[in-house]
Amino acid sequence: MRKPIVAGNWKLNGALADNESLVLGVLDGMPALEGIDVAVCPPFVYLPQVVRLAESTALDVGAQNCSEHENGAFTGEVAAPMLADVGARYVILGHSERRAMYGETDQIVSEKVKAALAAGLTPILCVGETLEEREADETEAVVRRQLAAVISGNGIQAFDRIVIAYEPVWAIGTGRTASPEQAQAVHAFIRGQLADHDAGIAQSVRIQYGGSMKPGNAADLLAQPDIDGGLIGGASLKAEDFLGICRAAADTVGN
Numbered sequence: 001m002r003k004p005i006v007a008g009n010w011k012l013n014g015a016l017a018d019n020e021s022l023v024l025g026v027l028d029g030m031p032a033l034e035g036i037d038v039a040v041c042p043p044f045v046y047l048p049q050v051v052r053l054a055e056s057t058a059l060d061v062g063a064q065n066c067s068e069h070e071n072g073a074f075t076g077e078v079a080a081p082m083l084a085d086v087g088a089r090y091v092i093l094g095h096s097e098r099r100a101m102y103g104e105t106d107q108i109v110s111e112k113v114k115a116a117l118a119a120g121l122t123p124i125l126c127v128g129e130t131l132e133e134r135e136a137d138e139t140e141a142v143v144r145r146q147l148a149a150v151i152s153g154n155g156i157q158a159f160d161r162i163v164i165a166y167e168p169v170w171a172i173g174t175g176r177t178a179s180p181e182q183a184q185a186v187h188a189f190i191r192g193q194l195a196d197h198d199a200g201i202a203q204s205v206r207i208q209y210g211g212s213m214k215p216g217n218a219a220d221l222l223a224q225p226d227i228d229g230g231l232i233g234g235a236s237l238k239a240e241d242f243l244g245i246c247r248a249a250a251d252t253v254g255n
């Protein structure tokens with residue numbers, strides 16, 4: 001049985017006062033969420049604040065990116081060991097917004113995964129196709145290529161310490177969610193790709209769905225056999241919405 005994991009990707013949102021009320025609101029609902037992992041991923045500068053707020057609670061904290069480099073002359077970058085140093089546990093890597101807007105290639109994403117693992121972080125590796133790719137029937141080819149780069153750069157055993165997030169780009173921030181059947185099909189495909197290398201890893205890896213997941217559609221998505229949680233954007237900015245999704249995940253494990 002895989003433990004569901006729900007993570008809030010705050011993206012480029014936050015302010016000291018807003019973060020505090022959001023995290024305290026999430027913490028209020030945490031006691032009802034046994035049996036799942038919950039994390040929030042604020043912008044870099046707010047990590048220490050959020051780590052402090054979440055200290056000694058079950059709420060984990062993650063970053064939204066890291067450098068593939070460990071240190072040196074890379075102005076503006078943040079290294080994986082720095083994230084671990086300030087108390088982050090997860091790091092989102094290869095998000096489609098970074099692939100599309102900041103030129104992150106499959107190769108760079110694979111190098112970032114390596115850096116994150118070396119620092120003891122758990123990467124949340126995002127994969128997913130654009131609308132154009134889906135309509136051209138290229139979903140599986142795209143996801144296969146994105147996964148293959150990370151498998152070839154890090155080895156299949158690395159997936160013991162990786163969470164995968166399937167995020168169809170056309171569903172992100174659009175209000176247009178993949179249907180549970182559409183999402184399940186790609187999640188099963190992802191598991192199948194890993195199974196070609198190692199059946200045990202394929203069975204144990206957790207695969208989140210991301211893309212307009214809300215309290216109203218979370219239960220149907222999370223009921224799918226290969227969907228093990230959610231990577232939540234917009235709905236993670238309101239404690240009640242985020243908790244609604246977390247509760248739907250906790251329900252799948254009988255809480």
Ligand SMILES: O=C[C@H](O)COP(=O)(O)O
Nearest residue numbers: 009172173211212233234
């Ligand atoms: O990382 C989160 C995803 O991009 C989903 O964002 P969304 O829930 O706003 O569609």
